Amino acid sequence: MGERVTMADVARAAGVSSATVSYVLSGKRAVAPATRTAVEAAVDRLGFTVNTTARSLRTGRSSLVALIVPDLANPFFAQLAAALEEGVRGLGLHVVVCNTRARREEERALLAEAVQQHFAGVVITPFRLLPSDLRPVVEAGVPVVVSADVPFGPVDQISPDARVATRQALQCVTSGGRRRIAVIAGPRDATGGDPRLELLRALALQFGTSVPRELVVRGEHTREAGAAGFGELLGRRHPPDAVFCANDAIAVGAMDKARELGIEIPEEVALIGHDDASFASLVRPQLSTIRYPAAEVGRLAAQLLRERLDGREVFRTVKVKAEFIRRASA
Amino acid sequence: MGERVTMADVARAAGVSSATVSYVLSGKRAVAPATRTAVEAAVDRLGFTVNTTARSLRTGRSSLVALIVPDLANPFFAQLAAALEEGVRGLGLHVVVCNTRARREEERALLAEAVQQHFAGVVITPFRLLPSDLRPVVEAGVPVVVSADVPFGPVDQISPDARVATRQALQCVTSGGRRRIAVIAGPRDATGGDPRLELLRALALQFGTSVPRELVVRGEHTREAGAAGFGELLGRRHPPDAVFCANDAIAVGAMDKARELGIEIPEEVALIGHDDASFASLVRPQLSTIRYPAAEVGRLAAQLLRERLDGREVFRTVKVKAEFIRRASA
Numbered sequence: 001m002g003e004r005v006t007m008a009d010v011a012r013a014a015g016v017s018s019a020t021v022s023y024v025l026s027g028k029r030a031v032a033p034a035t036r037t038a039v040e041a042a043v044d045r046l047g048f049t050v051n052t053t054a055r056s057l058r059t060g061r062s063s064l065v066a067l068i069v070p071d072l073a074n075p076f077f078a079q080l081a082a083a084l085e086e087g088v089r090g091l092g093l094h095v096v097v098c099n100t101r102a103r104r105e106e107e108r109a110l111l112a113e114a115v116q117q118h119f120a121g122v123v124i125t126p127f128r129l130l131p132s133d134l135r136p137v138v139e140a141g142v143p144v145v146v147s148a149d150v151p152f153g154p155v156d157q158i159s160p161d162a163r164v165a166t167r168q169a170l171q172c173v174t175s176g177g178r179r180r181i182a183v184i185a186g187p188r189d190a191t192g193g194d195p196r197l198e199l200l201r202a203l204a205l206q207f208g209t210s211v212p213r214e215l216v217v218r219g220e221h222t223r224e225a226g227a228a229g230f231g232e233l234l235g236r237r238h239p240p241d242a243v244f245c246a247n248d249a250i251a252v253g254a255m256d257k258a259r260e261l262g263i264e265i266p267e268e269v270a271l272i273g274h275d276d277a278s279f280a281s282l283v284r285p286q287l288s289t290i291r292y293p294a295a296e297v298g299r300l301a302a303q304l305l306r307e308r309l310d311g312r313e314v315f316r317t318v319k320v321k322a323e324f325i326r327r328a329s330a
Numbered sequence: 331m332g333e334r335v336t337m338a339d340v341a342r343a344a345g346v347s348s349a350t351v352s353y354v355l356s357g358k359r360a361v362a363p364a365t366r367t368a369v370e371a372a373v374d375r376l377g378f379t380v381n382t383t384a385r386s387l388r389t390g391r392s393s394l395v396a397l398i399v400p401d402l403a404n405p406f407f408a409q410l411a412a413a414l415e416e417g418v419r420g421l422g423l424h425v426v427v428c429n430t431r432a433r434r435e436e437e438r439a440l441l442a443e444a445v446q447q448h449f450a451g452v453v454i455t456p457f458r459l460l461p462s463d464l465r466p467v468v469e470a471g472v473p474v475v476v477s478a479d480v481p482f483g484p485v486d487q488i489s490p491d492a493r494v495a496t497r498q499a500l501q502c503v504t505s506g507g508r509r510r511i512a513v514i515a516g517p518r519d520a521t522g523g524d525p526r527l528e529l530l531r532a533l534a535l536q537f538g539t540s541v542p543r544e545l546v547v548r549g550e551h552t553r554e555a556g557a558a559g560f561g562e563l564l565g566r567r568h569p570p571d572a573v574f575c576a577n578d579a580i581a582v583g584a585m586d587k588a589r590e591l592g593i594e595i596p597e598e599v600a601l602i603g604h605d606d607a608s609f610a611s612l613v614r615p616q617l618s619t620i621r622y623p624a625a626e627v628g629r630l631a632a633q634l635l636r637e638r639l640d641g642r643e644v645f646r647t648v649k650v651k652a653e654f655i656r657r658a659s660a
């Protein structure tokens with residue numbers, strides 16, 4: 001395969017400095033479009049690739065960052081991934097996304113892989129993982145960022161602050177006179193129980209209502225589980241007039257079931273999702289939801305990783321504000 | 331971290347055979363739910379992890395398969411990924427998904443990473459990659475499966491057979507009397523040009539119509555590009571009455587723009603997507619589309635990888651039939 005092409009070769013061919021080539025490749029600084037095109041053409045012509053092998057040998061780490069998520073089919077995580085990529089590209093790192101299908105066994109196996117393959121970092125949205133499962137990764141010195149509602153102990157973490165948003169959602173629902181509030185929650189064995197449900201319960205009292213036990217159903221964070229849960233709730237002796245869902249996929253499943261049962265959303269039942277995944281504004285009626293900003297989470301995760309790679313030793317927890325997005329379903 | 335827990339330890343603790351433990355972990359055979367639960371509990375209690383290190387040392391390969399895609403936010407690829415995972419799990423392999431954002435530079439960099447990290451295999455949906463870019467991967471002995479419309483040379487490949495489906499879509503559109511057929515195609519520098527457009531052009535002649543040059547616009551495979559392309563087409567002196575889109579994201583963008591312009595779909599313009607991504611049936615009107623079965627592609631990719639890991643040396647090309655799904659938009 002001949003001599004290895006260097007950055008200097010590319011710079012010479014494009015008629016720019018090596019620094020400019022580096023800026024184009026790393027995205028670390030803006031470069032004029034014409035210059036960028038010239039550099040990219042030279043990169044292609046010469047078949048240049050960034051010499052990550054050299055860096056790996058130097059640092060003993062691969063240039064891969066694992067993003068470990070419970071459901072790759074949820075576009076929330078694709079958005080998070082895109083922002084994380086954007087944030088680590090300047091470091092010459094690549095993001096690989098790993099799907100655990102919400103299984104603890106997979107979560108643990110993928111963490112073990114990340115350690116074994118000397119990944120540059122791990123960002124994980126745990127679903128059934130226990131905090132103690134992270135210990136081997138931290139001990140191996142792999143920088144980890146956890147995105148979770150509940151504290152995960154000594155580790156960098158991003159958590160939602162959904163108090164205001166949840167209050168606004170309850171305001172929206174109860175001001176319309178709705179009083180039978182139901183929840184389609186995640187499974188009972190999800191990590192940390194269900195802080196979103198607890199928060200909703202606590203705040204509902206402030207609105208003179210409550211979330212009765214018989215109006216809480218549980219399932220995976222999927223469209224199918226949402227349809228099943230909604231069907232179950234509507235079969236109750238006193239069915240709900242508002243349903244909060246643990247994520248948007250569940251809410252879309254609830255819509256499927258409502259259509260099947262001939263129930264009008266929001267006239268008969270108001271529906272509120274969580275996350276604001278890309279499809280929330282595609283469905284009809286458009287979904288009202290508690291937005292947790294995926295891109296912001298991805299950006300922060302990149303920042304926390306970067307700080308740790310730069311040598312920060314204390315752990316940080318960053319709170320991200322959720323926001324109530326009122327559309328047509330509630 | 332103490333003695334390594336073995337599969338035999340788990341078997342003893344769960345009161346089953348080591349073979350049964352292996353079946354539960356690999357998913358290779360069905361196991362009674364109670365047995366599965368007992369094994370999983372023992373795995374958790376003992377903190378057992380599959381010893382991939384040992385296997386890696388034995389084979390010189392990691393247990394990771396890279397799925398390299400142009401747009402992680404397109405749920406088509408999430409579906410493909412899920413089926414690929416399902417198909418390689420029995421081999422103890424994990425899938426990591428890598429997003430190239432349709433850039434050749436990223437496609438090449440990620441392939442280089444896969445070689446350098448001794449990945450067990452690569453499945454790639456190229457967007458701007460050239461066939462010659464694959465040579466280093468093949469030469470390094472990393473099994474590769476390419477999912478692409480155009481032939482990629484000496485490599486395992488999965489390609490669509492969209493002849494019948496495209497004919498049915500044209501039949502649907504022209505039988506309603508539509509004659510001004512437009513295409514929102516991919517970018518000019520996409521790998522292999524645009525075989526979908528060529529096929530549509532060739533078949534249109536059989537329906538006594540054609541796709542005139544002024545009714546072909548180009549852009550990325552994104553919602554934004556679809557909106558821009560649709561706006562451009564509707565600004566023509568003789569605007570189209572039917573628009574074929576290179577993928578479903580483009581078609582949803584076209585819908586956005588139609589709403590903005592007050593144009594009724596399908597009354598004024600029929601709209602046809604490509605892929606049948608999960609949101610195609612969520613949007614209103616529901617999107618008619620040429621379905622390319624993502625799960626089938628993922629399943630086949632796993633099979634081709636498996637065969638190659640088992641020692642098959644000749645390259646195989648597998649055709650997958652596309653299918654016209656008529657919904658409300660055409």
